[in-house]
Amino acid sequence: MTGWLPVAPCTPAGCARHTGAVRAPLPAALLLLSGCVLVLLGVACVPLVRLLGAGPRRRLTRGWARAVPQAFGVRVIVRPHLPSGARDSAPDGGELVVANHISWLDIPLVASVLPGRTVAKREIRCWPLLGPLAARGGTLFIDRDRLRALPAAVREIATALRSGSRVVVFPEGSTWCGRGGGAFRPAVFQAAIDAGATVRPVRITYRTDPHGSGPTAGAVAFVGADPLAASLWRVVRAAGLTAHVDVLAPIPAGVEDGRRALARRARAAVLGPEDPLQARQTTVASDRANRPAESVHH
Numbered sequence: 001m002t003g004w005l006p007v008a009p010c011t012p013a014g015c016a017r018h019t020g021a022v023r024a025p026l027p028a029a030l031l032l033l034s035g036c037v038l039v040l041l042g043v044a045c046v047p048l049v050r051l052l053g054a055g056p057r058r059r060l061t062r063g064w065a066r067a068v069p070q071a072f073g074v075r076v077i078v079r080p081h082l083p084s085g086a087r088d089s090a091p092d093g094g095e096l097v098v099a100n101h102i103s104w105l106d107i108p109l110v111a112s113v114l115p116g117r118t119v120a121k122r123e124i125r126c127w128p129l130l131g132p133l134a135a136r137g138g139t140l141f142i143d144r145d146r147l148r149a150l151p152a153a154v155r156e157i158a159t160a161l162r163s164g165s166r167v168v169v170f171p172e173g174s175t176w177c178g179r180g181g182g183a184f185r186p187a188v189f190q191a192a193i194d195a196g197a198t199v200r201p202v203r204i205t206y207r208t209d210p211h212g213s214g215p216t217a218g219a220v221a222f223v224g225a226d227p228l229a230a231s232l233w234r235v236v237r238a239a240g241l242t243a244h245v246d247v248l249a250p251i252p253a254g255v256e257d258g259r260r261a262l263a264r265r266a267r268a269a270v271l272g273p274e275d276p277l278q279a280r281q282t283t284v285a286s287d288r289a290n291r292p293a294e295s296v297h298h
Contacts, residue, residue, distance in 0.1 A: 006173035006182055010223035015177035016231070018219045020208030021239040023073070031236040035072035038064075058115050066112035069105055072235050074206075074220075075242045078113050094161030095250070096192040098266050099202040101170035102178045103220040104231065106204050107134075109245050114200065116166030119157060119188065127228060140167070154191045161195035171263065177221035178206060184267040189259040197253055199262065201269040203246040208238070217241050 010016075023031075042064050049057055069076055097114050099106060107118060118134065122141040125131050135141075140160065142153040160167050171189070172182040192199050206217035219238035222231045235241070248269050253262060267273075 006185060008172075008174045008176045008180075008182055008223060010175070010177040010180075010221060012221075012224050012226040012230070015179070015218055015223055016221040016226060016234060018234065018238055019217060020241075023237050023239040025237075028073075028233070028236040031071070031073040032232060035068065035232070035236070038068055038071045042068075062112055062115050065108040065115065068108040069112075069243055072105070072232070073238070073241060074105065074235065076109065076112065076245065077242060078245045078247065080247065094164055094195055094197040095166045095200050096157075096161060096188065096197050096253075097166060097168045097200045097202055098171050098184065098188070098270070099168070099204055100181050100270050101172050101175045102204060102206065103175065103222045103235075104228070105206075105220055105235070105243065106170065107168075109204060109243055110168050110202060113245055113247060114166060114168070114202070116168045117160055118168045119153075119170075150187055154187055154194075157188060157191035158194040161191060161197040167191075171266070175221065175223050177218055177223055178216045179218075181267075181271040184263040184270075186259040186263040189253070189262040189266070192253040193259060193262065195253075199251040199253055199266055201248040201251065201266050203244075203248060203270045205244045205246075207242050207244065208240050209242060 049060055052060065066076060095114075095116070097110060097116060099110055107120075111118070117138045117140055119140045119142060120134060122143050124139070125135055125141055127134075140153075140156060143149045157167055157169075169188045171184040173185050174182060176182060189199065191197075206220045208217050217238060219234045220231075220241065220243075222228075251262070251265060251269070264273075
């Protein structure tokens with residue numbers, strides 16, 4: 001892990017645990033099976049879906065993405081309800097969708113509301129089930145370990161936006177457990193400025209009750225060196241899990257003074273203003289500093 005990468009203080013042992021009722025092993029195993037089957041079905045159907053027109057393809061993708069969290073036992077609430085036309089097409093000049101990052105579930109959740117090309121680290125290409133699906137779905141993979149590769153990645157995102165695509169990014173650069181959040185890295189916002197694209201902030205929260213008044217659902221947090229299999233099992237064991245997806249007002253890229261100001265405004269919309277002390281603590285200067293802290297979220 002290179003020293004310039006962002007890092008969260010969240011650890012699987014400290015953050016990723018159940019905070020509410022726990023589902024019995026047998027029903028949880030059935031949910032795990034149904035979720036994996038649905039993901040595999042999506043992988044198998046990608047070649048056929050590509051033969052469809054753009055409109056039917058987006059609607060089918062959106063429906064499948066909405067079904068994936070539900071298959072794993074997660075209820076989904078979207079606010080506000082967007083008409084189909086607003087979901088299926090990006091504004092002229094493209095749209096950069098930026099969201100906070102807690103779990104692997106974030107990807108299908110955003111795709112169920114605002115489907116587009118997702119920017120992801122190259123390691124995801126090698127994940128079982130989700131990796132092949134992401135590759136076939138047009139994911140833009142970037143090499144986070146090579147700082148010199150960043151300008152080329154920004155150009156690739158800007159090109160996609162100029163073509164009228166919607167591009168989905170998690171600009172924190174690392175997953176957090178939901179009890180805090182990192183700074184939004186400014187590089188991807190330069191792509192929006194270069195392309196004249198709109199920035200659309202999206203807030204994702206997970207709760208243990210449908211009304212959002214219960215505790216944050218730490219079971220969904222996919223942080224640190226957490227194995228994907230362990231995360232899948234925690235999710236299906238969590239009873240009453242609800243994902244809230246808040247689609248916020250768009251931000252024209254041209255109204256801000258540079259990418260850093262645009263990143264701060266988007267971050268404030270999603271997570272609130274950044275704590276300067278927290279920003280200093282999570283900006284790493286060496287590989288040693290990039291190791292997760294033993295005690296988090298005091």
